[in-house]
Structure formats: structure tokens, C-alpha cells
Amino acid sequence: MISATITTKGQVTIPKAVRDSLTLQPGDKIEFILTDQHEALIRPISKKVDDLFGILQQPGRKPVAVAEMDAAVRRKMKERL
Numbered sequence: 386m387i388s389a390t391i392t393t394k395g396q397v398t399i400p401k402a403v404r405d406s407l408t409l410q411p412g413d414k415i416e417f418i419l420t421d422q423h424e425a426l427i428r429p430i431s432k433k434v435d436d437l438f439g440i441l442q443q444p445g446r447k448p449v450a451v452a453e454m455d456a457a458v459r460r461k462m463k464e465r466l
Contacts, residue, residue: 403427 389397399409407429409415418426 399427 387400414430
């Protein structure tokens with residue numbers, strides 16, 4: 386059983402084994418689900434598309450047309466076969 390201690394400020398450090406199992410990284414968000422049996426479940430909150438907007442943006446990078454992206458995907462798929 387994995388356990389943790391609550392600090393006087395009500396904070397808990399999530400044990401490494403749990404962080405690894407849930408693939409949690411610093412800055413990730415989690416939610417607590419309270420059950421009728423007075424238990425709490427911890428679940429990672431998936432990122433929304435809006436959170437990822439602009440993540441691939443690189444200053445000075447030329448935009449790529451959708452047709453070019455489709456062609457590149459087709460080429461890669463053919464290479465795999």
C-alpha cells in the first residue's frame with residue numbers, strides 16, 4: 386500500500402510510484418472524486434485542445450498547407466509498408 390502524510394497546511398505530496406503510474410508531470414492538474422463510501426479517487430485531468438493551442442508555433446517557421454501535411458503522412462505510411 387502506498388501512503389502519504391497531510392501537512393498542517395492540508396498539502397500532500399503524491400508519491401513517485403503514483404505519479405509515475407498516472408504519468409503526472411509538474412504543472413499537471415488532477416481531480417478528486419468522492420465516493421459514497423467516503424473514499425477519494427485521484428484522476429489526472431486531460432488537457433483540452435485550447436491548452437495546446439500554439440504549442441507547435443516556432444517563430445520564423447513557414448506555414449505548411451494541409452495538402453502538404455497529407456502528402457507527408459501518405460509518404461510515411463508507404464515507407465512503413
